[in-house]
Amino acid sequence: MSALPSQALTPALSVRDLTTTFVTSAGRVTAVDNVGFDVFPGEVLGLVGESGSGKSVTLRSIMRLIHAPGVVGGSVLWQGRDLVTMPERELRRIRGAEIAMIFQEPMTALNPVLPVGLQIEENLKAHTPLDRAGRTKRALELMDLVGIPEARRRLSDYPHQFSGGMRQRAMIAISLASNPKLLLADEPTTALDVTIQDQILKLILELKRELGMSVVFVTHDLGVVAATCDRMAVMYAGRIVETGEVASVFAKPRHAYTRGLLGSVPRSGAERTMLLSIDGTPPSLAAIPPGCPFNPRCSFATEVCRTVVPPLDEVSPARLAACHHHDRVAAAGSPVA
């Protein structure tokens, strides 16, 4: 993995104290808890964690796609403007135009009753001055760009007439229609066959290079992170527990949860041993344990972990970790190194 791009001095997106809460029958639930990270121009940031760790909600909170009764607090600075507080009308000009999002399941994210071509063109209509003919031409270009064959014929086809991989390509074409500068990708390969997954990942990386975008890649798949991301942020129970460059995090995890995650990834070429798994299950967001949320599952845990919430601090250059015992975790080494 490359180091940070040279223009990395000012982040394109700066998330601070992002907190998303829902009022449910089980009480007030904090799905995203004081999350902060930066995305630099041209970089791919991986947001990693188990299901329910708050990574998708984080992504949706950035785009303000949280449904009532969810409440989003904190700030999301996009080129100096705060997306959290900006009026809907202004936000609409950023959504789809400057920041685009792709979803996990193209079958449910594409409107089943509208032709794919129309779903591309309505993005163009909202954000570009192109006329009807211009939009059709651009839609064809986009279909070609994402590798959908026979683009002209397929413009009038409906999502159900596409295969899974082609549907995901169509969704990417829709999202990228207006040349966004940041792509938020919510597990875009999870619903696909392994062979197709690889094609889609390559496509996203290619398009990132061609269009000069930044990408935030939400995934639970560390293999995907290793193959695509420059930096990663690990989430657990709605909080970020560790961030850093991918190579350095893989080589020397500094949070016990990250170490556990790395240990649970099967590797080819390695000696055939039992996969490590993390004991227990992630806590319910309505009943997060006191202290470090990971402490009941953690083999490094001591008394302090059960009472004091560890802050997310810089533990080595360009590395943040929220662990009281990051030194001991680091000393234990990486399960994949």
Added chain:
Amino acid sequence: MSLLPYIFRRILQLIPTLVFILVVVFVLVRLLPGDPASALIGDRALDADVQRINHELGLDQPLPVQFLYFLKQVATGDLGNSLSLKAPVIDIVAQRLPVTILLTTMAAVIALLFAVPLAFLAALRQDGVVDTVIRGVFQVGLSMPVFYLGLVLLTVLAAGLHWFPVGGYGETFPDRVYHLFLPALTLALSLAAVLMRNLRSAIIGVLGAEYVDFARAKGLKSRLILIRHVLRNALISTVTLFGLSVGTLLGGAVITETVFAVPGAGRLMIDSIYGRDYPMVQGLTLALAVLVSLTFLLTDIVQAWLDPRVAR
């Protein structure tokens, strides 16, 4: 994707339906109690007269023969003569059915004009004051019998305020629409209640769909999202319900036409059943059944247009 092959297939499927309708109509009329001859000449008819009339009407023939005779008649557009009105059934149907079609169409339009905006209002403010009030009012509308509602509207808007005529049917088209407004409104309200409730929950379901979030993430205007992405998907189930409700609407038209003295097919049906006017009942039932089948056809086409997955 063209809808034409689907429409063609759907029209072909109409043929067995029509044959079935013919059989049912023929059998049902012969299951009605009483016989037309007695109805025609009264209770003190002589047996000989009854036999003569039955013979003239072909009612002494075996049922299969009567059925073939009936098919031949239908094929030539001859539905016999009305026993009580002494005129060809086909002419009377042609005169009365358009009234009922206009009435139910107006009712359907009024119902949609109520249901769609109110369903949106209620769904967008789910469980709020507006939602609760709208649903409450419509719950009352739904539980009120059509004839009672008709009488209330008649008393207040026609007899009291003189905004509308008390009954009857006009000469020119605008005049007819004016005369039919109150009966159509009466008929519309219970349908509107059903459609509104259905559409409201459909909209709430669609608002939570991922493609609506995706449309938002594309930066589309709210109104465009509501109409193109939400309404179109939500209408799919409501259109089905709407088609199924047309039968109920025609049933309601029978009562409404009686209350408002509208000279439509519904009232004619009641009169003919009481008068044991076999050919008339037969002709009307046939016409109404065909009308309902055509409405179902239309519903299916609209649905296939809304949802391309249907026409596969």
